[in-house]
Amino acid sequence: MTSTASLHEFCARRGDVATPCRHCGAREFNICQALDAAQQDKLLALATRLQLGKRERLFAAGDPARHVYNLTEGAVSVSRSLADGRRQILGFLLPGDFLGLEPGESHHCDAETLTEAKVCRFERTTFETFLQDNPEVALRLLRIASSDLAQAARHELLLGRKTAVERIATFLLDLRDRSGARHLRTHPLALPMTRSEIADYTGLTIETVSRVLGRLRSGKVIELVGASAVRVLDDEELERLSGAS
Amino acid sequence: MTSTASLHEFCARRGDVATPCRHCGAREFNICQALDAAQQDKLLALATRLQLGKRERLFAAGDPARHVYNLTEGAVSVSRSLADGRRQILGFLLPGDFLGLEPGESHHCDAETLTEAKVCRFERTTFETFLQDNPEVALRLLRIASSDLAQAARHELLLGRKTAVERIATFLLDLRDRSGARHLRTHPLALPMTRSEIADYTGLTIETVSRVLGRLRSGKVIELVGASAVRVLDDEELERLSGAS
DNA sequence: CGGTGGATTGAGGTAGATCAACATGCGTGG
């Protein structure tokens, strides 16, 4: 199940620093973009490649934070739960996304695959040494972290102040924008997560998620393609309904 | 109103890297802690000291992100709003806290003082150059950012899944823990923010905040000392009510 | 095909919002 990553498996190498990773797909803040070919080689030598099944756990809250990860294929949910089981999903990760960075010694949240997935895993200590030797990567990671913070801010606004319709509309638009580069507008947008996971992301219940999607459907704003894909029919209306901040 | 910071105004210098900043008070992730005396001097030479009044705006969402800040005195709220005025407060900053780091060219949120405050302000470009020359500071900032992300995760859980009582209890405990080093247990805990700001932080209304505080008071869990201070009478009960994750 | 786990739909309940009246305390000026 684990093997050392080959060059192409982790990240295409080019002289041009801004070139997106060929394996991960284009990601604005992909960590590789700070690296030249020689540095990519060094980093790749440190990675362990993992193939994960559906609903497989990468780590749980409280686990010692021994590794950091870069998702290369599939989708992952990051969540945090209360003792009685109430769960808040913090975000859905897509290929190119980085996860597992912790300020302390243990993970503060759970990470679990939604689909089959591939990740590059690094020993935390090894990765930190690499960061010390390659400060530009640390700076890029800092940009990734502040980008994540900005996204967390948008999510807090959604959870604290938006209505059910606004939450679902925002969720759909976010998802579309993030997977947008890989899909044509006319293609249906894949929903790799269940209604329960959408509910836990939006702070609603599955019934409300279902009802809101139903309302959007009968209002001709979206079309449901099976239960796990959506086609956006009316961009502007969806935008309007999202309560754009 | 602005002047170059003196050494003590920004940060006490010591050979010991782990020594907390004497001016800011002890903060686990204070940026100064990564610096030796010579580096502190260099950083201080770059800082502009600002004295701010009550309810003064540091920056608003959309403003070009030209500066970063380090709060040295007072309290600041960071928030994000919808077009119709609904506001979500993302956090309250206390002395030692760093703010203003952005992934893009403009601020994604608003920052406003709650009280009179003092900040050290840095030109963003100057600060970024400093980071490039002092990678250990970039690494410390990365720890600060991941600490902020972990706090954002707790806040998302609060906003998405906690009841009104749990939200207020969590808020009070957080505030106490963060200002704890500076207050004895028996001293009342200052609430520098209004009910409206507590409401916008917890995703509730001012009426609900007032009612929940009232209920905690009549349950002998807290004591209200005027409207803007609280004494925690029953730690364990408050902890229990917070729905500790 | 038939079973099973997700998704949908419906009926009714409730936590917290909203609307409204009143209290309090604090800064200001007399």
Next chain:
DNA sequence: CCACGCATGTTGATCTACCTCAATCCACCG
């Protein structure tokens, strides 16, 4: 030092968006 006036905060009555509980429905997979 006190009286006034406005901000902020509290309390009460009602409303409603969303939750809860419950009954199907449906799609996928053996």
